[in-house]
Amino acid sequence: GESVGLHLPTLSVQEGDNSIINCAYSNSASDYFIWYKQESGKGPQFIIDIRSNMDKRQGQRVTVLLNKTVKHLSLQIAATQPGDSAVYFCAENFPYSGNTGKLIFGQGTTLQVKP
């Protein structure tokens, strides 16, 4: 399944399928991007990050792709599990701020995993 964060805030996938969550970021000067997972009533949990000098980065079951030309970021989750159900946010650092921790969050995509 595939979702554009700004236009399709909910993504529903079957357990075991791959998930793709998309995000359009706002500023071409941003050079650091992070994906977070947020479960209901909890704070965001770090998933994976990528710097602007990279196009792709892989973690455990997750891959982040960065396309600076169109200011697009995606999170791919392999073999989606019920425990992956949550809201996923992309975040970019405030332009020209370096990695100071000041982040601009995208609107979020709800991932629902059907058993």
Add this chain to the structure above:
Amino acid sequence: GAVVSQHPSWVICKSGTSVKIECRSLDFQATTMFWYRQFPKQSLMLMATSNEGSKATYEQGVEKDKFLINHASLTLSTLTVTSAHPEDSSFYICSAMTGANEKLFFGSGTQLSVL
């Protein structure tokens, strides 16, 4: 991994009262912490940057006299919502970095409900 603790997890208060929320870095020192607010089904919005030993830096549109931030030590930042009103009801989340160019960790959040 690094842990950021928030207290309380939730609070209910009467309109006109003030509420203090604590954010602690449990196993590291954080010269800078960040405060975000999140309305239901919305994204996180940065409110202010909390700097140890100096005044906080507020984002545009955030009233500094309404949201008092104190960062008196390297492991504690507090956010006080003064004269709270129902429109201040929100999920407040803090974050802290373990060091320059290091990862950012979020607290578990505080749900504030103002009656």
